[in-house]
């Protein structure tokens with residue numbers, strides 16, 4: 184029965200490590216393959232990519248990164264628009280990156296927290312129609328940006344991992360204590 188506990192603990196730890204791992208891997212790939220043309224917060228040769236989930240879907244991102252020209256030629260409206268906006272510069276295809284690689288870049292880009300001043304500025308610049316909400320339900324009052332949700336999720340996994348580890352340790356201690364108790368009786 185403590186074997187079962189061990190398995191649960193191992194799964195929790197694997198979950199924790201994977202959550203950390205994907206965005207670490209994405210960061211490495213980004214720095215090696217994308218940073219020549221993209222910064223997180225400012226335009227370089229291509230657009231800034233931090234928190235890209237605020238304007239694109241993950242499926243869109245995967246298609247664009249793996250072969251932007253094919254995607255543009257397929258006539259996708261957003262892809263065509265960004266290509267025109269950046270003076271029809273060609274972003275090279277990354278067909279050697281797997282879908283999992285591209286998704287790890289996605290999770291890295293979306294885990295980048297918004298810089299304090301720029302989020303203030305965008306809050307100020309927000310159009311009145313965006314800030315005016317007729318009814319605000321209590322749960323909606325403090326909606327978190329995706330980057331914070333991501334880091335909260337990491338914290339959740341760390342806490343879960345620690346709790347499971349402690350439970351496991353207690354279990355082991357109880358197990359051995361009861362063994363000793365029954366052998367001496």
Ligand code: HEC
Pocket residue numbers: 212213216217218219220221228229230232235239244247248251265266267269270271272273274275277288
């Ligand atoms: C040689 C320069 C270059 C490299 C390297 C490059 N990009 Fe780009 N990227 C661009 C340009 C230029 C654009 C603007 C669209 C266009 O011209 O096709 C762009 C656009 C994008 C967009 C669309 C952004 C938006 O707002 O819609 C994404 C997403 C993107 N790049 C991701 C990546 C990722 C991820 C990598 C690395 C794997 C990468 N790019 C590497 C030049 C580059």
